[in-house]
Amino acid sequence: MRIGVPRETKPGESRIAVTPLAVRALRESGTDVAVETGAGAASGFEDREYLDAGAEIVSQPSEAWSADLVVKVKEPLPPEFPFLSESSTLFTFLHLAAFPALTEELLARRVTAVAYETVTSAGALPILRPMSEVAGILSIQVGARGLEKGCGGRGVLLPGTEGSPPGDVTVLGAGVAGRNAARIAARIGANVTILDVNPEKLVLADGECGGKVRTIRSTPGAVADAVRETDLLVSTVLVAGERAPRLVTREMIRSMRPGAVVVDVAIDQGGAIETSRPTTHAAPFYIEERVVHYCVTNMPAAVPRTSTQGLVTASLPYLLSFARQGVAGALRSDEGLLGGLNTYGGHVTCAGVAKAFGKPFLPPREAIK
Structure with missing residues (x-):
């Protein structure tokens, strides 16, 4: 197998999908890795480090996009759409x-697309988790x-000072991002x-926050x-694979x-706040409505070194599985990884995506028979 790692093109995106250590592990498994030149520089990983780990440095994005994975x-x-084809598999958020x-x-080009955010393990989202942790922590930093x-804010210091009260923070959702924001x-x-609607998650959040x-x-x-009584509102609610549920209306924002602040962490899934836009x-x-909004769709890119290391730690076991078993073999052998399959052969294989667009849903197990 040959794995390609193109440079990210999304505005402000400074992460990379593999580190030199990951390249070394993949090479030891017999996999060729092609990294587009400069792809890791913003995360602090230079071309020379990838070369030393055994990667090939390619000068054109097409050379990375032409890989098997x-x-x-x-x-x-x-x-980048012209690079998409039936002959390769895409593994990304x-x-x-x-x-x-x-x-x-993806459907028209019959791309095999596996989404990080819908890969599961024991009911959790192992690749999304580290990015949710980063986004939750950052939400308080950017909100402040x-x-x-x-x-444009109301001039409130969240910790307060002697003689002035602390600010009020409201967090919607007690998942990984929400608990980290609250903590x-x-x-x-x-x-x-x-x-949160789940009392068990609220108990967990209370414990983690002392x-x-x-x-x-x-x-x-x-x-x-x-929402009405807060200085900073952090919304973290999402449903894996689906559009984020709309929880906060324009009337609530009004x-x-x-000068209060809204941070919509789920904006990359469409956002949970009516007034949010990327x-x-x-x-x-x-x-908007006299409220400051922060709705960056790739929040963890603000700290690319930390985010890249966390992301690759979570994704590398799956990359090694693809390398050792091939794409179809890895999907067949791991039900959680199979849950990451969003499109295959022109079909929607993620129930949440099918629901969002009213498209037919083909169960992933049937798609890869």
């Missing part, structure tokens, strides 16, 4: 429920910045409320009340304190 971080953009045009291209007056906000001294957060069972009314690292904030 193409490994990326983010979804292909329109200039796809979030297809938010990208109808990309979905149509958004509250600064220079960004960081509580640690710096903010008043934190976290909401009992320093208020936990509330999520209902539309409870969400509306919490009820917020002027932004970039170059221009991350905008103001």
Whole structure:
């Protein structure tokens, strides 16, 4: 097998899908790896390190895209669509429920596309997890910045000071991203409320935060009340493979304190807030309904070294499985990896994507028979 690693083209995307250590492990398994020149530079990995690990450095993106297995971080953009073909497999974050045009291209070109975010293991999402952890931590960092007056915020310092109260933080969702957001906000001294429909997740969040957060069972009314009284709203709710559920209406945003901040972590799945729209690292904030919004679709790229290392640690076992068994063999042998199959031979093989676009769903096990 030959694995290709093209340079990322999404604005502000500075991660890479493999590290030199991962290349070495793949080479030891007998796999050739072609890395586009400069692909790792923004994450602190130079071409020379990949060469020393046994990779081939290629000068043209087409040389990386022509491999048997193409490994990326983010979804292909329109200039990359011509590289997509039936002859190769794509392994990356796809979030297809938010990208109808990309979905149509993958189907028309009969691409075998495996999405990091729908690969499962023991009921968890092992490749998405480290990026959710990073995004949750970052949400408090960027939210605090958004509250600064220079960004349009209401001028609140989340920890407070002697003589001034701490800020109020509301987190929607007690999954990995939500718990990390709540933990960081509580640690710096903010008043934190976290909401979820699952009481067990709320208990877990309370324990991880040392009992320093208020936990509330999520209902539309409870969400509306919490949103109205908060300085920073962090929304982390998503459903694997599907478009993020719309939890916060424009009316709720309009009820917020002027200069409050919204961070929509699930914007890469379409966002859970009615007033959200995708932004970039170059221009991350905008103001709507007098509320500052941060909706960057690739948040972890802000810390590419940490994010790349976490991502590759999670994805490498699957890359090695592809290398040793071939794409079809690896999919057949691992039900969790098979759950990552989103398109195959012109069919939608992810139930969430089929639901989002009203398309026929072909179970992945049937697709690869």
